[in-house]
Structure formats: structure tokens, C-alpha cells
Amino acid sequence: MKKGRRNRKSLVFFSILLILIIAGCSTSQGAHQIEKEKEPNFDQGSGMIFSSLSEQKIVDLAKLSKVWGVVKYYHPKVVSGDKNWDYELFRVMPSILEDHSDVNSILYEWVHTLGNKSVSGDLEQQYQFSEDSIQLSPTTDWSNDEEYLGTDLSLELSMILESNIAERKQAFVSFNDESPFPIIHNENPYNRMKFDDTGYRLLGLFRYWNIIEYYYPYKDVIGEDWDQVLLEFIPKMIDGSDYDSYLMTLAELTTRVHDSHVNLMGKNRESIIEYFGTYRLPVNFVEINNQIVISTLFNECGLEVGDIVLKVGDNSIDELLEDRRKYISQSRDDTSRDFFNALFRTHQKNMDVTVIRQGKTINISATSNLQEINYFVDTKSQAMENGEIFYINAGLLEEGEIDNIMKKWWDTKGLIVDLRNYPSSALDYKLAQYLIPSEKEFAKVSFPNRAVPGEYYFEPLTSGKLQDTDGEVYKGKVVILINEHTISNGEFTTMLLRKTESSIVLGRPTAGADGNVFRITLPGNIITKISGIGVFDPEKKPTQRIGVQPDIHLDPTIEGIMEGRDEYVERAVELIKDGY
Template sequence: MEQGIRKPWKSSVLLIVLFIFMIAGCSPSQEAQQLGREKDQEFDQGSGMEFTSLSEQKITDLAKLSKVWGVVKYYHPKVVSGDVNWDYELFRVMPSILEEDSDANSILYSWVHSLGSESIPGELEQQFQFSEESIQFRSSTDWCKDAEYLGTDLSLELSKLLDSNISARDNAYVNFKSDPILPSMDNENPYPNMNFNDTGYRLLSLFRYWNIIEYYYPYKDVIGEDWDQVLLEFIPKMIEGSDYDSYFTTLAELTTRIHDSHAFLIGKNKETITDDLGTYRLPVNFIEIDNQIVISKVINPCGLEVGDIVLKIDGKNIDELLESRRTYISQSREDTASLFYLDLFRTQQKNTDVTVIRQGKTMDISAVGSQQDIQFQVDTKSQAMENDEIYYINAGLLKDGEIDKIMKKWWNTKGLIVDLRNYPSSSLTYELAQYLIPSEKEFAFVSAPNHAIPGEFYYLEPLVSGGSKATNNEVYKGKLVILINEHTISQAEFATMSLRNTDNSIVLGRPSAGTDGNMRVIVLPGNIKTAISGIGIFHPDKSPTQRIGLQPDIRLDPTLEGIVEGRDEYIERAVELIKEGD
């Protein structure tokens, strides 16, 4: 018994000694592996800068600092390799820029020049050399060569830097470690303990986001904003606040300026920007008809009825409410965005006065809010219709492997209706296309960032679908009607692009969201998360989809009468189109 106790004790001591030895033995190599930027801890407790106002000249100087900081961040070998903590270098140079009557160009030249330029320029590897026809977009760096704007010395320094051509970016702030196509921002420091009255960190957040959009956003050319002007506009907005709420709402407003419905904002406590709009939602769905917001579905009894035209909520005109939501919720098109739909009817109080037009009469309703999740989904189940002559597929309710079962069972129907007004739960893009399109056919181009040249996006080989399950070109012979509307977003748009290549197909409905391309998450100081569409998606002729949406072959706008009667006019019209061939 005694022996049985002592043996484990001796083993434990031996293990502890070995563990200590291993730690002591490993620490030098671990320290050697630590990147230079990780060893720099000077500003871990704060940048030391707090100010709330600036002259116009200093705003202009800070904008120039942001642009220079960004181009060096993505082009200089020492920063790309992780040798330099470029966030903290920003804090080191910013006080000098802010000094009254300082010469920003001279300060910036000395700062950049101090990094050295021994490894610039570099050879551009052949795999990253793309023909002009293959280039989708280039961010303009002409300003780097503008001696009048930067001064001769700084202009020459930055111009030389643009030829660095660095493709190895595992340690860069934007890297391609996990995917050769999709950029990753996971090397950015989230600074979870940021003090929100720290002006330096607040500006770092703005500069980080602004430069990611400048160099790694495939749709910067279609955002419809002067991005340089946005920078000048948000510098004073960012420094005016001194607390978390002002920081968070300013970032929310900033993210709307790229007009991308993939954008969201999640705060340090995992809250969304829309949580501030109220904890209650009116438990209804709505639709826009003739520029009016119409209740299309009542999820829980709340005082509102299907067909009500909403004029005011809590005394606010509906147009005013729409505009206020657009300040903080990004939309690719003004009639889209999942968060926009979910949060238009958020309220602070459970009971809210709502002014509506009901059956031609204006009335005030005391509506009851709910804290449950609201979904804008078509819940019609996949099913046979018209005496089994037509099969309806709800893309949002599909399960893995179900496409094969459906196509085998309903192969001889007169038509299929594929409802993409929901987000597809199973990928139709390739699976269904194999039954509908006899041979592989191009349906989209993708653009991706050039590893070696930040700000340059190039087209990959075109994407194709169809072919493999069509035996002897025996494809489905019936009609295909694809249903889309403003809720058709991202993967649903991608699927539509593929399936509309079917010879006997019709796309019916309203334009889609115009938001396509894999989402990329960006972490900003304070551990605030947002996102962008990280790759570009284009039609086979390379015409854009972002902010435009897919256009239906036949436009269909639901009617107030149809909504009140509880009819799905999309499905009704699809059935008519299929039967027209009888």
C-alpha cells in the first residue's frame, strides 16, 4: 500500500523536473521565433494621445499619414515580414505630425526612409504577372508619384517602394496562409483592452479599415464614394468621441460607406450595432410595394395586419426611419440587406404606436413588440404541384443529398420551380446544374487579390457548371423557373447565375441583393468585428453584379391585393409560365 502511494509521487516529481527542463530549454528558441512586431510592447497600455479637435490642416496631414502608413504597411519588406510593429510606429510618428506648423512631408520621408530600402525593388514572379485583360481592378497609387503632394524625397521613396513585389506574406497584416485566393486579416492585433478615449487607437482603427478597403476590397471601384473624401470626413468624427458608444457608432457609419450588405458590426461584448435600436421587434415581415412599406406576414398577433401600409412608428415617419437605419446598416442596394430588414422595426418599448393605412383608412395601432428572432423566409415546403406535373423546390429547406432524390423522382415533370428567395441550405450551384445543363458552361468570373501587388485584383479562370450527370446529353426536359427577389443574396445569387444557363429557364421576380463573394472578417481595435465581400463575382462577360443585383428575365412585383389574400404571386406566375407550353 505504501509503495503504491510513493511510486506515483516519485513519478510526479520526475515529470515536473522534466517539464521545467523542457520549458527552460525551449524558451530561447521560442523567443527567436517571435516576430519583431510582437516584441514591441511600448504602447500596450495606450498611445498616450487624447484630443478632440483639429485644424483643417491637421486633418489633411493625418489623412496623408494614413495613406503613407497604408502603402508602407502592405509594400515594405520589413513590415510585410513582421519585423516592425507598424501600428506602434503610427503612434511614434503621429505626435510630430500633429505639432503646429510641422512639415508633414519631411517628417514622413524621414520616417519611411529610416526603414531602409536595401531589398527594393524586387522581381515580380511570373505567376503574379497578369495581362491587362486579366486585371479586374487596380487601386490608384498615382498619388505616391505626386511630388507636389508629397514633396520630391517622399514621392521618390514611395515610388520605389511600389516595386517591392513581395509574394511571401505569411507574416503580413493581410496574408494568404489559409487560402491562396481569399485574403485573411488574422494577423491584425484586436487590442481587446483598448481604452476607448485613446485618440491614437481610435485613429488606428479608422486607418486600418480605410486601407483594407483601399487595397483589399474587390468592389472599391463601385462603392459610389470618393474614398479619399471619406477618410477626411471620418478623421474628425473619430476623434470627437471619447467613449465606447461613440467609437462603435462611428465605425458602424463608416462600414455603411462601402455599400456592401455583407458588412456587419459586432461589438466587444458580441452585441450588434442594431441592439442599440431597441430590444423589441414588431413580429412581422414587410415588403416594399410602390415605395410603400407593406406588412406581408404577421408572425405573432401584435395589432398589425397583413396588408397594412406603415406610415409612422413611434411618431417617426417611415421614410425618416428608413434613412436613419441606413446610417448604420450597410446596403448594397437601398432595397436590400438582411440586417436592414430584421431591424427596421426595432423598438425601445414593448408597446409602440404605429400609424398605418388599413383598407384605405388611416389609423393608429398600439402594436406589441417581441424579443424573439424574426426571419424573412419563404416557408412553403418543397412539393409536387398541379397533379404532380410541376415540382417546387424551396432552396432554403433542402438537405444534403436531396437534389439527387428529387431529380430521380420528378424527372418527367413539365417543370421545376426553384425558389431562391431564401438562402440555400444546400448548394444548388453545381449539384442541380448537373441535371439541367448538358455540358460544362461558364457562369461566372471570380476576381482575387494579387499576392505581390496590393490593390491589384485579377480574374481567375471562369467558373463552369453542368455536365457530369447528363448521360448522353440527356438532361431534364421540362421548364425551369427560378424565383428571386431582394432577399436573394450571396450564395443564392451565385446559384442563380449557374442555373440560369439552363436552356429552358426563366428567372422571375425582382432584382437580387447585389452582394456576392466570400465574406472576410476584419478585426478592429477594441475587438470590434466587421466584414466585407472578399472576392469579386462577375457575369461571364465580366460585367458586375455587386450593387446591381441579378436582373430577372420577367419582373414581378407583388400586389397589395395578393398579399392581403395570402397568395404567393411568384409561385402562381411560375406555374403559369410552365403551363404556357402545354
């Protein structure tokens, strides 16, 4: 019975997953706000403004954040929407900040007053998962540490952690019906936040930290001690007193999850990249052998294709890279669309750029402009090699075009599927129907257990069955092109299509940010995003921060770039003509 229920749910899960991943968009955030109890004394501010703390008080505030997070996601009175848990934070924080305060006793009394009679330890069978199917477990062992919390508080939290609440429609993180995707539409954006208000600034930090703690499927691969990140950012957050310092501290915080799905939009929906300048050099670039090489010119600006950039203005290219990476999250150092858009942004229209051009170091007076840059490969889908090969540009496909292509070019010697662009229409399952004759597991995804915040469980994904091809599959070779711009649905599509028996994946590792996008609202009406569900290979190995690996690695060359050649397509054609 348990297995039957799980399978029926899986059909719903996979349908929703496909829609979201193909769309490449985040779950929409509704306007609904929970009608929690009113606290007029906090409507105009928390009443706390301070700019320095002792080491002990930093530790105490970190403990407050962790306890606040457990109660926020586990306690029935908070999950039900009966308590304005943000305001409760402001209510207890002054006591925590007092010198020589008994923090454990204060926190115990604070939590205990919520009551625990409604806390149930029963977990519904549908939310019980075998040890083998658990991808991630809550990191709440600290709640059992009586030396850290004291006996009373430790026992209180341990009991709350057994609440196992599946009904979460009024919770800060909720779920729609049978959908496995978490959504946040009950967080107050606090549009009128005063940015010198230390309480609200810390609320922004605590809210984000706990979302990653309980609703981030890749917390175990971020490569950071998340507890230490909290301790590090408490003094950083209280150090500023204006909007810019708040926004940039949040930006720096988001980089610590190392996720190329992350971006940050300010209160006026300005992108974080705008803080690096209004102007931008009208070029694309590529990293080759740890060098930044100009790969495309959109306008005459003084630079040339093939230039190796050494310095921009007063900053070396290494200083520029380090500065951008401080505020723009990347799964890997060679990825992130925001990073590529921000690197050559400037506040000045003209700037000096030092480059290596044909072996000589020269200084260029370069001209920037207001043009937005894209990284699309703009080669149209077309027949090549006298019709023996058909090239498919995933980023330029129209809805339904795959069916027409496969019917017309069914007898070709090979297909080149270019996933260096983000797919513009349904490609993954649609093309797989022509290439893969039967269901094959190509990935495992992990979803949050709605009854146990912090726990994620695996579900398998299989390829679609064949349709409209009389039981036949395409007999030609299939070469899939990927690089560092292949992200999310492009990575998902690569994992699926490489299950084709005669396929080869060619290029560079993908971005390492797979799955849908989870939208987060922070105080001050700041919006950010993270990867929302986990995507793994069938053996449960992660793709996050690693990327989908090519079968044949190929780096572009400076010579090829200068000659205007697409070395990826050239190599793919060679492979197909040679029969691999």
C-alpha cells in the same frame, strides 16, 4: 507554361471557391498573432487624447493614413512581421500633429529609416497578368505627386510600391498556400483598448480605410470618393470618447462601401442592430411602390397584413429608414438582412404606429416582443399541379436531396427553383449537372494579386459536367425565383442555373452582394465583414450593388399579400403550363 500553371491553379481556386460560397461563411480567423517587437509604452494606450483639429491637421492625418497603408502592405520589413506597424503609427503621429510641422519631411524620415535595400522590383511570372485580365488596379497614383508629398517622400513610396512580395504568411493580410482568398489573422484586436484614446480610435479608422483601399474588389463601384470619406471621418472619429461613439462611427463608416455582406459586431459580439432596441414588432414587411407594407404576422400585435406603415412612435417611416441606413450597409436600398431586422426595433414594448389600412389612416397601439424574425419562405419542396411541376425550396433542402428529387421527378413538365431563401445545402453545381449538358462559362470571379496589393485579376467559372444521367439533361422548363433577399450564394446559383437552355428568372433584382465574406478585426475587438472576392457576369459586368436581374420582373401586390397568396409561385406555375 504560364497558361498551364494558371489552369492548374484554377482547379484549386474553383474548388475552394465552391466550398466557401456554398457554406456562406467567412474565412475563419485564427488566433495566431505575429510576434512583433514589443512596445510597452503603447500597451496601455497611445498617449494621445484630443477632440478637435484644424482643417490642415485633418489633411495631414489623411496623408499619414495613406502613407502608413502603403508601407503596411508593401514594405518588406512590415510584410515580414518585423515591425509593429500600429505602434509605429503612434510613434510618428504626435510629430504630425504639431503646429507648422513639415509633414512630408517627417514622413520621409519615418519611412526611410526602415531601409530600402531589401525592396525588389522583380515580379514572378505567375503574378503577371495581361491588361485584359486585370479587374482592378491599385489607386496609388498619388504617390507620384511630388507637389503633394515632396520629392523625397514621393520617390521613397514609388520604390516601395515596386516591392512585389508574394510571400505574405506573416503579413497583416495573408494567404494560405495556393488559396487565392485573403485572410486577416495577424491584426491585434486590442481587447483592452480605452475608447477615449484618440490614437487607437484613429487606428481603427486607418486600418479599415486601407483594407478597403487595397483588399476590396468592389472599391470602384462603391459610389464614394474614398479619399473624401477618410477626410470626413477623421473629425468624426476623434469627436467621441466612449465605446458607443466609437462603435457607431465605425458602423457609419462601413455603410460607405454599400455592401449588404457587411455587418458589425461589438466587443461582446453584439450585433449593431441591437443598438436600435431590444424589442421588435413581430412582423415581416416588403417594399411595394416605395411603401413599407406588412407582409407577415408572427404574433398578434395590433398590426395586420397589408398595413402600409406611415409612422412608428415619433418618427415617420422615411426618418426611420434614413436613420437605419446611416448605420447599416446596403448594396441597394431594398436589401440587407440587418436592415430588415433593425427597421422595427425599439427600446419600448408598446408603441404607437400609424398605418394606412384599407384606404384609411389609423393609429394603432402596437405590442412588440423579444422574438427574432426570419424572412424564409417556408413552403416545403413538393409536387404541384398533379405532379406536372416540382417546386424546390432552396432554403429547406437537406444534403443529397437534389439527387433524389431529380431522379424521382425527372419527367415533370417543369421545375420551380425558389432562391428567395439562402440555399441550405449544395445546390448550384449539383443541380446544374442535371440541367446543363456541357461546360458553360456563367461568371467571372476576381481574386487579389498577392504580390500587388490593390490589384485584382479575373478567372472564369464554368458549369459542372453532367453526372449520373446517361448523358441526358432535364427536358422540362425551369423557373428560378429571386427577390431582394437572394444574396451571395443565392445570386451565384442564379447566375449558374440561368445557363439552362429552358430557364427563366422571375421576380425582383437580387441583393447585389455576391462572393465569399472577408472578416476584419478592428481595435477594441470589433468585428466586421465585407465581400471578399469579385463576382461578375461573363462579359465582366458587375453584380455588386446591381444584383442579378430577372428575365421577368414581378412585384408582389398588397391584394395578394392580404389574400395570403405567393404570387411568385403562381406566376411560375402559369409560365410552365403555358410553355413560356
